[in-house]
Amino acid sequence: MTGLDPSRSVDAETLRDLGRSFGRRPEVRHTSLFPSNKLESLVVTLDADYYPDQVDGVSTEVRAYTNGDFHVSYLESLSGDRRRCRWDRHDQPHKPGITSIRFRMPAQLPRSIGRTHRISRASSTRPYFRGSKTGSVSCGSRRPPAEWMREG
Amino acid sequence: MGMPADRSPEEFDLAAGFEADLESEPADERVYRVSLQLYGPAGVSDIAERASCAPDTARRHLKRLADIGVVEVVSESPLTYARNGSYFEWRRRNRLEKESQTELRDRLAELTTREAAYQEQFDAESPAAVDAFDHAEYDGLDDVWLALSEWHTVREQIERLEAVRRDRDSDSSVEENAV
Numbered sequence: 001m002t003g004l005d006p007s008r009s010v011d012a013e014t015l016r017d018l019g020r021s022f023g024r025r026p027e028v029r030h031t032s033l034f035p036s037n038k039l040e041s042l043v044v045t046l047d048a049d050y051y052p053d054q055v056d057g058v059s060t061e062v063r064a065y066t067n068g069d070f071h072v073s074y075l076e077s078l079s080g081d082r083r084r085c086r087w088d089r090h091d092q093p094h095k096p097g098i099t100s101i102r103f104r105m106p107a108q109l110p111r112s113i114g115r116t117h118r119i120s121r122a123s124s125t126r127p128y129f130r131g132s133k134t135g136s137v138s139c140g141s142r143r144p145p146a147e148w149m150r151e152g
Numbered sequence: 153m154g155m156p157a158d159r160s161p162e163e164f165d166l167a168a169g170f171e172a173d174l175e176s177e178p179a180d181e182r183v184y185r186v187s188l189q190l191y192g193p194a195g196v197s198d199i200a201e202r203a204s205c206a207p208d209t210a211r212r213h214l215k216r217l218a219d220i221g222v223v224e225v226v227s228e229s230p231l232t233y234a235r236n237g238s239y240f241e242w243r244r245r246n247r248l249e250k251e252s253q254t255e256l257r258d259r260l261a262e263l264t265t266r267e268a269a270y271q272e273q274f275d276a277e278s279p280a281a282v283d284a285f286d287h288a289e290y291d292g293l294d295d296v297w298l299a300l301s302e303w304h305t306v307r308e309q310i311e312r313l314e315a316v317r318r319d320r321d322s323d324s325s326v327e328e329n330a331v
Binding site for chain 2: 007008009010011012013014017021022024025026027028038039040046050051063065066067068071086088090
């Protein structure tokens, strides 16, 4: 990778700790740290029973690195169709010293079931998923916990 | 698993529950969690704020974590701490050292196969030699970065395994000489 930061390694300890915390939640079906095909990821499988019937699978993949970079993907399988939102923070390899925090929504939103995906500029550092059987999900927006942020 | 009785099963608020769980943990665990993420030096009051505890509490736990090796003192005045990467590296090697020669060999073979696949995919010797933009339209760039990052991790794991195997070889030759 061009401009790869030498201090950048997988933060296995933070991911393990996050996995334990996710594992205690009733909304989480199971967690898997570094499954064989994703050797940098904590995969958190959510309980799809909380979602509308069309949703057959929901999971989140979290990657964290020892230079403060992170990458989170939220994946939903909607009647077999996969959708993804992502949040990440990484130094831009082509602009050293410039860090970006970005949020990307899937190209097509699942309007059919009347969901909302919201994002504001200030919220893009922290993924939060809320859903209910009544069919609303938002990728929302709170102050990031200090431990997710790196200073500056 | 089951739903807590006082909550409607319709309700999904993973974020709030997660946050409440973290806040209800004892201070030493909160300081530990913040310590893991001290990727750069931070002062005691900053760490205390991030762990939602009193500075004296943070100071006490940080001292203990520094004794274990989880964090290291970066500067004395002002007193700052950072995550001690070499401790975690040592722990990883230590775990590998307990595995059998066969386990290490199998794991190394698997990682080497994986590295060969990346080399073929990107037509390059190492991830550092790849320009992500050569391999992706804008939409696919993130996936290219993630793949290169994984490749980097594969190489790191290969290096660690090889170092452990080298150490083991030199240990056994020392033993042979001693006999």
